[in-house]
Amino acid sequence: MIKYTLICEKAHDFEIWFSKSSDFDEQAPKGLIECPYCRSTKVEKGIMAPNVSTSRKKDAIASKQAKAAQMMNKAAAKIRKEIEDNCDYVGAKFADEARAIHYGEKPERAIYGEASPDEAADLHNEGVEIAPLPDILSPKSKSKQN
Numbered sequence: 400m401i402k403y404t405l406i407c408e409k410a411h412d413f414e415i416w417f418s419k420s421s422d423f424d425e426q427a428p429k430g431l432i433e434c435p436y437c438r439s440t441k442v443e444k445g446i447m448a449p450n451v452s453t454s455r456k457k458d459a460i461a462s463k464q465a466k467a468a469q470m471m472n473k474a475a476a477k478i479r480k481e482i483e484d485n486c487d488y489v490g491a492k493f494a495d496e497a498r499a500i501h502y503g504e505k506p507e508r509a510i511y512g513e514a515s516p517d518e519a520a521d522l523h524n525e526g527v528e529i530a531p532l533p534d535i536l537s538p539k540s541k542s543k544q545n
Contacts, residue, residue: 400415400416400417400418400464400468401415401416401417401418401419401420402415402417403415403417403423403444403445403446404443404444404445404446404536405423405432405434405442405443405445406435406442406443406444407434407436407439407441407442408439408441408442409434409437409439411434411435411436411437411439412445413434413436413487415432416471418506419487421445427442427443429516430515430516430519430520431531433482433530433531439482439525444497454503454545468525475535475536478536479536479537479538479539480510480538482532482537483538483540485509486508486509486510486511487508487509487510487511488512488538489510489511489512490509490512490513491512491513492512492515493511493512493514493518493519494509494518494519494522495524495529496510496512496515497510497514497529498525498527500521501522501526501528509514511532514529
């Protein structure tokens with residue numbers, strides 16, 4: 400796990416944990432990282448100071464990180480279950496379904512699925528409230544159906 404301090408185009412700074420250092424480089428250009436304050440997807444890494452530690456500190460940090468990862472995995476499992484139990488999986492039709500619900504053409508309900516960055520941007524520009532769902536929170540059984 401690695402923690403980055405990020406800054407959005409409106410100078411909001413926030414921290415995000417990644418599984419590995421290359422995750423930011425892969426996700427940021429795709430617009431998958433969003434500022435929690437203004438929802439901007441134009442983010443960059445902030446200045447970070449290195450953390451120098453002894454082997455005892457490293458062991459303590461590793462133990463804390465393992466416990467934190469375990470807690471995050473348990474929380475993610477609960478969220479996945481909640482999504483699976485209370486939301487409809489619409490697959491690649493997400494943008495069309497979200498738009499139809501927004502405009503009252505279909506009954507309001509919680510949905511999840513896949514949308515390209517362009518589709519997500521179009522929905523955002525239309526005022527359709529959406530949020531990216533990280534893979535770790537996506538119910539695997541339903542995401543494989545389509």
